[in-house]
Amino acid sequence: MPCSLKISVIVPVHNSATTIDRCIKSIVDQPYKNFECILIENGSSDDSKEICQKYVEAYECVKFAVSPKIGVSAARNLGLLMATGDIIGFCDADDFLEPNSMQKVLSAFLDNPDIIGVLSAFYVGRENQSGIQKEYKGLKKERLTIEDAIMRTLGDNSTMGSVWNRYYRADVAQKISFDTMLSYCEDTHYNIKLLSNIQDAELAYVQEPLYCYMLNDRSVTHQLDKLYDENGELKYITALKKIMQECNLNKKCLRIAKMKIVILAIDSLWCGGGNNQQKNNLKNEIRQNLKHFLYNIYRFGFVRNMKRLIKLLLVWTK
Numbered sequence: 661m662p663c664s665l666k667i668s669v670i671v672p673v674h675n676s677a678t679t680i681d682r683c684i685k686s687i688v689d690q691p692y693k694n695f696e697c698i699l700i701e702n703g704s705s706d707d708s709k710e711i712c713q714k715y716v717e718a719y720e721c722v723k724f725a726v727s728p729k730i731g732v733s734a735a736r737n738l739g740l741l742m743a744t745g746d747i748i749g750f751c752d753a754d755d756f757l758e759p760n761s762m763q764k765v766l767s768a769f770l771d772n773p774d775i776i777g778v779l780s781a782f783y784v785g786r787e788n789q790s791g792i793q794k795e796y797k798g799l800k801k802e803r804l805t806i807e808d809a810i811m812r813t814l815g816d817n818s819t820m821g822s823v824w825n826r827y828y829r830a831d832v833a834q835k836i837s838f839d840t841m842l843s844y845c846e847d848t849h850y851n852i853k854l855l856s857n858i859q860d861a862e863l864a865y866v867q868e869p870l871y872c873y874m875l876n877d878r879s880v881t882h883q884l885d886k887l888y889d890e891n892g893e894l895k896y897i898t899a900l901k902k903i904m905q906e907c908n909l910n911k912k913c914l915r916i917a918k919m920k921i922v923i924l925a926i927d928s929l930w931c932g933g934g935n936n937q938q939k940n941n942l943k944n945e946i947r948q949n950l951k952h953f954l955y956n957i958y959r960f961g962f963v964r965n966m967k968r969l970i971k972l973l974l975v976w977t978k
Contacts, residue, residue, distance in 0.1 A: 665694065665747060665766060665769065666694050666695060666744065666747070667692070667694065667695040667696075667745050667747045667748075667749065667762055667765065667766070668695070668696050668743035668747070668749070669695060669696070669748075669749050669750065669751050670698045670700065670736055670739030670740065670748065670749070670751070671683060671684070671687075671697065671699050671700065672702055672732045672735035672736055672739070672752065672753065673699055673708050673709075673712060673735070673753045674702045674704050674708070674753070675704045675705060675708060676704070676706075676708050676754065677704075677706040679753055679755075679874070680708055680711050680712065680753045681711065683752075683753050683756050684699070684715050684722070686757040686759075687751065687757055688719050688721065690757065690759075690762045692760075692762040692763045692766060693721075695721060695745065695762055696721050696722075696723055696743070696745060697719070697721055697722045698723045698742050698743060699712045699715070699716075699722065699725075700724075700725055700726075700735035700738050700739050701724070701725070701727065701735075702726075702727045702731070702732065702735040703727075703730045708753075709726070723742060729840065731840055731843070732846065733837075733838035733839060733840045733842065733846045734838075734840050736750065736823075736838045737840070740833065741834075743830060743833075743834070745830055746829070747765065747827050747828070748827065748828055748829075748830050748833040748834070749824075749826070749827040750823040750824050750847075751871070752824055752873075754874050755785075755824060755871065755872055755873050755874050756871075756872050757870065757872075758869055758870050758871060758872060761870035764870060765827050765866070765870065768864040768866055769827075772864045775829075775862055775863055775864045776828060776829055776861045776862070776863065777827060777829065777863045778826060778863060778864045778865075778866060779809065779819065779825060779826045779863050779864070779865050780798075780825050780865070780866040780868070780869065780870040780871065781797060781798025781799065781818075781866065781870070782824075782869050782870065782871040782873055783869045783872040783873065784797055784873050785872045785875065787874065792872070794872060796869060798867055798869065799812075799818055799819065799865060799867070800867065803862045803863065804862060804863045804864075804865055805862055806855050806856075806858055806859070806862070807913065810852055810855050810856060810913045810916075811912065811916045811959075812960075813851050814852065814900075814917050814920050815916045815919060815959060815960045816959075816960045818960075821847055821851060821852075822847050822848075822873070823847040823850060823851060824873065825870070825871050825873075826851070826863070828854065832854060835857075836850055836853050836854045836857075837850075838850050839902070842899050842902065843895060844887075844895040844896050844898075844899050845896055845900065845903075846899070848900075848903065849899055849902060852903050852907045852909070853903075853906065856908040857908065887928075888934065888938050891941075892934075892937040893938075894928055894938070894941070894942065894945075897925065897945060900920060900921055901921075903917060904918075915955060916956060916959070918952035918953075919952045919953045919956045919959070921949050922945065922950055922953035923965075923968065925942040925945045925946045926946065926968045926971055926972050926975075929943070929972075929975045929976075930971045930974075930975055946972070953965070957969075
């Protein structure tokens with residue numbers, strides 16, 4: 661369907677030589693052609709840069725730049741500055757877009773001219789000998805209010821806090837920058853900051869999966885020794901506290917953020933990682949915020965949250 665709306669897809673690239681081909685191909689092979697793919701190389705020590713340059717030479721729609729600063733937030737910020745599209749989305753170099761996803765995003769914007777963005781279902785993929793096994797994650801929704809989008813971004817694993825399963829109008833997305841001081845949950849911080857500065861707006865929801873998020877056990881989120889800062893604080897919780905301080909959250913959304921702190925603390929204690937200081941810090945967070953977890957225990961998976969209570973009883977005295 662011909663349309664003048666241009667879509668910009670920003671891809672941070674760091675040591676992604678084994679996956680970046682699949683990622684870029686999933687973008688340039690989209691049937692909808694009014695788009696640009698913005699590759700931001702970010703301190704790679706492998707052949708990522710050379711692979712990106714190969715696509716720049718082959719496709720006019722592919723742009724490439726090297727970020728002068730290290731970190732995914734700096735890379736995404738440079739991509740936001742370079743973007744010339746009417747709609748902005750993100751893709752991680754480990755992952756890929758599902759076929760025809762841009763057309764579906766475009767249709768959602770055209771069918772809902774009052775929205776500020778599109779949120780979509782996605783696949784969680786795991787590669788094995790038989791190929792990529794995909795698990796669907798999504799909601800039975802057509803539209804989301806700003807409040808609902810914030811709460812789900814904070815607490816719902818069927819939505820997650822990531823930027824890769826959403827597209828924003830460029831005039832909205834480019835008003836907000838990623839926080840380069842955060843090494844975890846920087847995308848959640850960006851999303852909440854963007855959403856909390858908007859009133860009387862909605863997002864369209866696409867129930868078809870438009871993205872495949874590939875699980876990678878070697879990724880930074882699975883390196884337990886990097887999850888805590890020098891004060892023994894879980895970096896995910898530090899990011900949530902920053903969100904509560906800097907973003908304009910109402911009482912309901914604040915309770916969900918505090919609920920999420922308890923969830924992270926319980927899950928981390930159950931995993932058994934961390935030294936005594938780190939465990940004590942997690943227990944203090946639970947003491948301070950447990951009432952918010954109990955008040956919202958029915959949200960985002962009642963059975964799963966009840967299991968967390970059992971786990972909490974089992975690990976508390978350890």
